[in-house]
Amino acid sequence: MVDSEIELSELQRTRQEKAEALRKRGTEPYPPHAARTDTTAQAKDRYARVEPTLPEGGEDNAELTLVGRLISRRHQGKTIFAHIRDGFGELQLYIRRDDVGEEAFEDFLKLYDLGDFVQASGRLFRTRAGEVSLRVSDISMLSKALNAPPEKWHGLQDVETRYRQRYADLIANEEVREVFIKRSKIVSSIRRFLDGRGFIEVETPTLQPLYGGAAARPFTTIHHALGQTFYLRIADELYLKRLIVGGFERVYEIAKDFRNEGMDRNHQPEFTMLEWYEAYADYRHVMAMTEDLIRQIAADVFGEPRFTKDDNEIDVSAPFARKTLRDAIKEASGVDYVALLGREELLAAARAAGADIASDTVWPRIVDELLKQFVRPNLIQPTFLLDYPVELSPLAKRKPDDPTHVERFQLYIGGGEIANAFSELNDPMDQLARFLGQQRDREAGDEEAMPIDEDYVNALMYGMPPTGGIGIGIDRLTMLLTDQPNIRDVILFPAMRALPKRGPGRAVESAG
């Protein structure tokens, strides 16, 4: 900012001039220290405690100093009512010229604006209208804002500005703040849950020499000193299982994954995934644990095992429904894919049932389409679908009684996939064979097929105990629990296309 010419808007210039006016009279508009004695919430709590001991209309005799952003101001002759908001709530200030002196009173009117951070000292009382307020004896500037806050009644509506300038969105829209507070509660609930069960939280590489653990296109980058290509991880899975090989029995990681694919209401290029792995557990154990986890999160976030998503009341208190993928598809579409092992046969049956499927779709993808089109939209209440065709699951262990299927489950709630888990494949030679199968798909043009990870196979050759593992998309889980329809509404700074270069200083267009 030092050497750039910033063209301020008229409103910004007006505010800048006010900051200069304060400076000229010896008041720093950006002082280094605040002297808060109480948050707005503490102040209200305090008044609730002392009010019964006060005479009617009496003032608390304690002098408090509160801080916050000035969010409203109503001037009435020689009094001003204003609200400040801090991180804990809002509180009304009652400012009388006789209390603060003429100069401070005039300054507050002329040089302070909505959006400024202020510090106010005074005593608590209740107004005739019934609102607990601070009768101000002293007020000062903590930080002069040059941008006007968004309109007070409608807030900030413009979707693009809300995402590009999340700071303005958070200032203007209380419900947006609440979504991200809930997200934080969800994540801390997860950590508490896993920590309490003897898991350790670990960190594995974001920059990986080889990507794996999921079917997706990666972001590619170059490490200059090594002269080597790295990939941003698309999953943590293979590293976490290396740790199981190494002897850690219970590990988890909550981390950003990156996938270089399309963006829509359910997809962002970077997103947050929880994965955990437990030695000597199978997918049924993981399933039981997942159910407990969801129940705990609901209790922590809502205080009850019920919440609303898309106008559906979802109840997580009862045992979650469990059915095999085969039965679920058969019930919903009449198609029994296990009896239709030929691609043509399955495609014909799926289309006869009304599915919209492209002609060149491969067998496992047809099964996936049947799931998407017939089953998934109806899985509103929590439902585990289990036992997937091996072709869909290159890292999962086969069922002992049916090698065409793997011990895998997905959890669906509110019509969306919340978790994907399986008994981990620990047979190194089977794993190698699956990688080779992926390699063939890759050579056939499937850009999302996994590359062969020889080091991972090498790790398995040291022996991995029977292990259960799971991935839970934190963003999707948050969408479910905050009833948000778009993933961007649960990611603070969603990816957006960069704006073309233009002059800084405009309130709206300058971000990005």
Next chain:
RNA sequence: GGGCCGCUAGCUCAAUUGGCAGAGCAACUGACUCUUAAUCAGUUGGUUGGAGGUUCGAGUCCUCCGCGGCUCACCA
């Protein structure tokens, strides 16, 4: 990437058939010592996303470009 829709003052939104670009909030000037979307009187603020074109005349119609939303395809 395809289809559809959108972009007007700092914010929220108007503008009839192509005919003077407006309102509320914010800001500015003033009145008002218990207001709370305060009220009242007045004032300022615009490259209508950008560039072209058609036209006597374009926010409005056409072309191209930018950004965004919804949706379809792929994916979690």
